[in-house]
Amino acid sequence: MESVYRAERAVSPASGAVRWVVVESRTYALHLEATGYLASLRARGCSPNTERVYAGRLALYLNYCRTQRLDWSRPGFTGLSLLQQWLVETPLPPRTDRLAVQPVRCRSQQTANAVMTVVGEFLRFGAARGQVPPETVELLAQPKLLRFAPPGYDVGERGQFRQVRAAAFRFKTVQPGFEDLSPSQIRSMIASRPRARDRFLIALLACTGLRIGEALGLHREDLHLLASSRLAGCGIEGPHVHVRRRPGNPNRALAKSRFPRTVPVTAELVALYTDYQYERDRVPQALAEPMVFVNLFRSMRGRPMAYANTKEMFDRLARTVGHACRPHMLRHAAATRWLREGVDRDVVQRLLGHVSPLSMEVYRTVDDTELRAAVEHVALLQGQR
Structure with missing residues (x-):
């Protein structure tokens, strides 16, 4: 056409x-x-x-x-x-102009x-x-x-x-579900990256459940990683990250939610950020840049990291570790881990920045271990009877 x-x-x-x-x-x-x-x-x-x-x-x-x-x-x-x-x-159309035969897509x-x-x-x-x-x-x-009404929908008394x-014009599709990442896979992803910036980005997404747009839109002033941030005018105790929507970011990264929130972080993530700071300080062009994630290894050094750079990094990561790796999979893994460990759904909703509780329905997945534990538990009860 x-x-x-x-x-x-x-x-x-x-x-x-x-x-x-x-x-x-x-x-x-x-x-x-x-x-x-x-x-x-x-x-x-x-x-x-x-x-x-x-x-x-x-x-x-x-x-x-x-x-x-x-x-x-x-x-x-x-x-x-x-x-x-x-x-x-x-x-x-073909993905590239190469002469190699490509499958029809x-x-x-x-x-x-x-x-x-x-x-x-x-x-x-x-x-x-x-x-x-x-x-x-x-x-x-x-x-x-x-x-079958969706959860929370009021069908009325009658x-x-x-x-x-x-x-009217919509295919009936099969729900593909969400691909999850296990803790061991996430650790392998972090360990496989030779650069401190990439290790920190992966760990940040896995620890906080941030969307990739929220992570790329972070400013250095949003990271409060000390035990107390009162000197910075913040009364929230413990290391944490502020997520804010800023339409004017030069890399066009934008937080989806219009409501600001804070997400606590772990001491391990603070240590990874320290490594990244040491790596970043060796690039003079990045010293004055207020954005957290910047280009350090190619042209346009010191400029904010864009969506395209991030996708390229995750594509290389997937080839290295041998399984699918996408930023939103880390968000899903964080939400699943919190729910599986018994964190209240309202707390998880607040951490993820969802306005509606219905958005939480997609995150609670059941793994094979839980299925087997349920069957063996029922079998044990029947045997006791």
């Missing part, structure tokens, strides 16, 4: 602010409706990474409509249905659902501004009866709230 529209990163010459827009490939003319929707995400305080991903999905939708000769504001039921199938059946149903969600939000945004007819929005949802509106 020829890409008529594409997502572009725009930088303001006056303020240096980064924006994402959708442009026509040849003339670089803005697609005003799509760019307006992206501006609304920015106004709502969404992450720049969310804006970037949504821009790419909007360009994909507009290119599909252009190829199929559809009016993007009036795709119709058939057009949206064919888009849903087209997303999972159309091969993706297609989007997963989960990815197609994510694209359809963005398309639906975009059309609803346009309908609220008179750019999309109401009959288009009516196609996006259909009635659904909740046979079940009158079981009838809801659900997305």
Whole structure:
């Protein structure tokens, strides 16, 4: 499919602010409706990474409509249905330009659902501004009866709230679950890294359960690692980390939660930070940088560490240790460890920075050891009887 529209990163010459827009490939003319929707995400305080991903999905939708000769504001039921199938059946371009034969890749149903969600939000945004007819929005949802209500959902005394509106264009996918990391795997990950910065980053995520955006957005003033921080104007006792949302970080790292929180840390993590400080102090360009995680070993030394650098580091780590390693797996491992050790769910929710208690449902996983212990415990009771 020829890409008529594409997502572009725009930088303001006056303020240096980064924006994402959708442009026509040849003339670089803005697609005003799509760019307006992206501006609304920015106004709502969404992450720049969310804006970037949504821009790419909007360009994909507009290119599909252009190829199929559809009016993007009036795709119709058939057009949206064919888009849903087209997303999972159309091969993706090769990852590189190498001549080696590569397997054919297609989007997963989960990815197609994510694209359809963005398309639906975009059309609803346009309908609220008179750019999309109401009959288009009516196609996006259909009635659904909740046979099994989610935890915390009130169906009403007579079940009158079981009838809801659900997305009409959405694949029924199997819940993939969360990949976990054992304590021994985490220790192996830390030990395999030759650089103190990387060891500290891995240990920080595993100890605190921070999101990667929260970790990369930390400033040095956020680390209170002494027994008492009263001299710094902080009354919280013991070593801890402050997590704050700062939209102006130069690496565009952004904490997801708008509510600040503090997370206690261990003495072992403080020791790893000391090693990292010694390593960092040997790079003159990093001395005045307020961000905690900075580039030390390549070009742009002293500049804040970005998402791309972090992904590259975790990809190398996965090849070294021989299993999947992603930052969010360390967050999941921390939450699972706390719950498994009997920490109150409200405390874990506060540590993770979740606003809703429903967000905690995904973290409590049961491992093989617990399953075997349960079966053997019941067998022992039966034998005693």
